[in-house]
Amino acid sequence: MYPILILLVVLLLYGAAYIFYGKKLLERRVVKADPKRLTPAYEKFDGIDYVPANKYVLYGHHFASIAGAGPIVGPAVALAWGWFLPLIWVLFGNIFIGAVHDYTSIMASVRHGGVSIMTISENVMGRKARYIFLAYVWFALILVLAAFFSVASATFADVPTAATVSIIYMPLALLFGILVYKLGFDVRQATVIVLILVVAGIAYSFYTPVYLTYEGWVVVLALYSILAAALPVWYLLQPRDYLNAYLLWSFVILAVIAPLLLPVVRFTGPAIITFVAKGSVIGAPAGTPAAGLDIAWFWPVVPLTIACGALSGFHSVVGSGTTSKQLSSELDALLVGYGGMLTEGAVSSLAVILPAALVWNFAAVAQDVGLTTDLLLKAGLNITATPNILRFAGAARFYTAYGFAQGIAWSRLVGVELFPQLFIGFRTFAAWALTAFILTTLDTANRLARFAWSEMFDWLKPRRPTLHKLVTNRWVASTLAVVIGAAMAYPTIPGVGRAYLVVWPAFAGTNQLLAALALLTSTLWVYAMLKVRGAISLLMMIPALFLWLTVTLALLVWLVFIVPNLPLIYIGTGIIVGVSVVLDILLIYLFIRGLKSARAL
Secondary structure, three states, X not given: OOHXXXXXXXXXXXXXXXXXXHXXXXXXXXXXXXXXXXXXXXXXXXXXXXXXXXXXXXXXXXXXXXXXXXXXXXXHHXXXXXXXXXXXXXXXXHHHHHHHHHHHHHXXXXXXXXXXXXXXXXXXXXXXXHHHHHXXXXXXXXXXXXHHHHHHHHHHHHOHHHHHHHHHHHHHHHXXXXXXXXXXXXXXXXXXXXXXXXXXXXXXXXXXXXXXXXXXXXXHHHHHHHHHHHOOOOOOHHHHHHHHHHHHHXXXXXXXXXXXXXXXXOOOOOOOOOOEEEHHHHOOOOOOHHHHOEEEEHHHHHHHOOOOOOOOOHHHHHHHHOHHHOEOOOOHHHHHHHHHHHHXXXXXXXXXXXXXXXXXXXXXXXXXXXXXXXXXXXXOOOOOOOOEHHHOOHHHXXXXXXXXXXXXXXXXXXOHHHHHHHHHHHHHHHHHHHHHHHHHHHHHHHHHHHHHHHHHOHHHOOOOHHHHHHHOOHHHHHHHHHHHHXXXXXXXXXXXXXXXXXHHHHHHHHXXXXXXXXXXXXXXXXXXXXXXXXXXXXXXXXXXXXXXXXXXXXXXXXXXXXXXXXXXXXXXXXXXXHHHHHHHHHHHHHHHHHHHHHHHO
C-alpha cells in the first residue's frame, strides 16, 4: 500500500464528516446553532475572560490548547498492534466521538452562559454530580501533568537542541505579547518580527544544545508550570498559543506534503501485528509477570495508549472553560470544536501513524530510496541496533519516524547525500513540536486544576471564609497539583525507563473516561434540555455509552493486572485510578437517573 492512498482517504473522510456529520446533523438538527443568538462573549463581556474572538484566531488558540503529547505519543505506543488498527481507532474516534464531544461541550457551555462542563453536569444530573465531576477532573489533571512532565523531560534529555529552541521560544512569546499589548504594534507586524526570530532561534539551536538530566528537566518544568499558570493570560498563554498555531500548522502541512513527494514508496510496516499485545504495552514493568502476558487486547485497552488522538476529555474542560467564553457566533463553534478535533486527528494519523508505517523497517525503506549504510550512520541511525521503529520508546518512535520520512521526501529534491542533515533537522523540528504541545498543556492543565480545586471548596466559603481563602489560594492550588504530578514523573524505573511509560496508561485511561463522562453530560443536555429525541439522540447516546464501557473495562484491566506489578512509588497512581473508577460509577448512576427524569417530562 502507498502512503498517498492513506493520505487521500483520511482527508476525504474528514471533509465528508465535517460537512455531513458536523454541519448538517450536529449544527443544524441537534443544537440548531443560531448566529442571531448572543454568545456569552457579548452577554458577559469583561475584556478579560469573556471576549469575542475572530473564529480563525480562536480556532488556532483552541487547537494549540488541546493539542498536547496525547495525539503523538499515544499512537506511537499503539504501533505495537501494527499501524492499521490505531489508524482505524483514530478515524472512528475523531468523527463519531471526539469531534462530537468537543463541539457539544462548547455549545452546551455557550447556551449556559460560558460555564464549565462540570457545572452543566449539575444542571442535568444534580448538585452531587458537579462535585463528583470536579474531583474526577482534578485527579485526571494531575495525571496529565505527571505524564507530560515525563514525556517533555525525556524528549529534552534525548534531543538537547529541542530544549534550546523551547527555551528561546518563551521570551519570544513574551516579546510578542509586549509588542502587541504594551507597545501597540499591529498583530501582523509583530507576527512577522517574532517568526523571523523563531527561525533564527531554530538555526541557532543546532549549535548550542542544552544538556540536562531527565530528573533535572522534571524539576525545571515543574517550576515553569507553577509560574506560567500564575501569569496573566496576555503575558504568555495567549501569545504563545497564537504563535504555536503557526508551528502546528507547519508541522501538519509538512506531514501532508511528504507523501506527495513519495508517491511510489511503499509502507514497510505490517498493517496488523497482533490483536493481543503483551502487558508491557499498557505499562507493566519489564521482568514482572504481567509484562509477558497476553493481556493488552486492542479492545478494550486501546484507550490506555491513544490518549488524545481519537478523543480527549481534557478538550471538554478547555472548550467549556475558556473557548466558549470567546466564541463570537454560535456558527463559529463548528470550525473551532468539530474542526479542531479533526485537526488533532490529522496530527495522529498523518504526522505519527503514516510516517511510522512508511519507515518502519529502516533497511527496507533505505533500499527503496537509495540510502547507504554510511548515510544512515551519519544521521545517527544504526539499523543493526535499531532495525525498526518498535525498537524505540514511544516519543522517540514519533520524532525518529517523522524526521526519517521528511528526510527521504526532501532529499529526493535536494540530493540524497543531504539526508543526514535533513533527518537531524526534521527530527529536531518534530521534537520541538512535541514539546511545544506539552508546554502549552502544562500551563493550561495547571490552570484548570487550580480552578477545579477552588470550585470543589466553594461550599467552605460561607462557613469558614479564612480557611477557604487559604485552601483556594492560587499558589497553594497550583503548587499542590504540580508537586504530586512531578513526584510521579521524577523517578527512572529499573526495567522500565522513563516514568511516562508507567504513568501514560493511567493518564490515558482517566482522560478517555473523562471524555465519556463529558459526552454523557452533553448527551443528556441534548436529550433533556434541547428535547432532541429518537434516532438523532441515539447517534450521541450509543457512542457515549460505548466509550464509557470501553474505557471502564480498560481501566479495570489495568487495575487488576498492572497495578500489583508496579513499583511501590506508583501505587499512588493506582489509587488515583481506583478513586476515578469509583467516581465514574457514581456519575453513570446519576446519568441514568437524570435520563429517567428527562424521559418522564
